[in-house]
Amino acid sequence: MIYLSKIENIAKRWTLLWALALISPAAFAENDPDESIVAIVNAIELGWENGDGAPFREHFLNFEGARYIESGGQNEGLDDLVGHHVEPEGDALQDFDLTFSNIETHIEGEFAWAVADVEVIATLTSDGRRIHNRGFETFLFRSIDGAWKVVHTHSSSRPVKPKAEEPKAEEHKAEEHKH
Numbered sequence: 001m002i003y004l005s006k007i008e009n010i011a012k013r014w015t016l017l018w019a020l021a022l023i024s025p026a027a028f029a030e031n032d033p034d035e036s037i038v039a040i041v042n043a044i045e046l047g048w049e050n051g052d053g054a055p056f057r058e059h060f061l062n063f064e065g066a067r068y069i070e071s072g073g074q075n076e077g078l079d080d081l082v083g084h085h086v087e088p089e090g091d092a093l094q095d096f097d098l099t100f101s102n103i104e105t106h107i108e109g110e111f112a113w114a115v116a117d118v119e120v121i122a123t124l125t126s127d128g129r130r131i132h133n134r135g136f137e138t139f140l141f142r143s144i145d146g147a148w149k150v151v152h153t154h155s156s157s158r159p160v161k162p163k164a165e166e167p168k169a170e171e172h173k174a175e176e177h178k179h
Contacts, residue, residue, distance in 0.1 A: 034105045036148055037114050037141060041100050044139075044150070048098045051090015053082035061142060061149035069154040071135075093122040093131075100137065112141040112148060118157055133157035 040059045047055035060066075062078040068085075075081035089096070100116040120133045135157025141148045 033107050033112065033148070037105045037107075037112055037139075038103050040141075040148060040150065041103055041114055041116060041139060045098055045100050047086060048089070049096050051087050053086050056082050056086060059148075059150055061144060061151050063151070067152065069152075071156055092125055094125050096120075096122040110143040112143070114139045114141070118155060120157060132160045134160050 043055040043059060047053065056078065060078050060081075064077070066077050068075045068081045070085075075085050097120075099119045101119070103114055103116045105114045106112060116137050116139075118133075118135050118137045120131060122131045123129070124131065135155065137153060137155040139150055140152040142151050143149075
């Protein structure tokens, strides 16, 4: 009987550990400011890719004077960003793949920022031209009633240049020995 009780205790402990392991890490994000910010950046990435303004309306602070900068252009206010940039790109770009990676977060009280590498790959529906850019994006956040809100973004990218072909072995050796 004592042996069975020990087995039952072990089984209960394993069940508890499995239950904890299966809980989504997103459930803990609201308690971890860094994870909350990364989750917002990921939601914005999906919003861009799908031409969906909902993540922007949920996570951006809509205020007079808001400006969102991208490679020399800007949108003034949330409605301008969503209505004239995010949603139209859903129709203007095919195979749109936006990736935010290497997301670094920094938090100081009620203010935070995130810096991410950005890569954009897409095809223009108008002329079939392929776009492949890389660069960086900065997001500025403010904590409003305990929730992080984006107050500004600045993105800058440039076209990815094809890698130059490696010189053939004979050409490389000949150049090394020039005097």
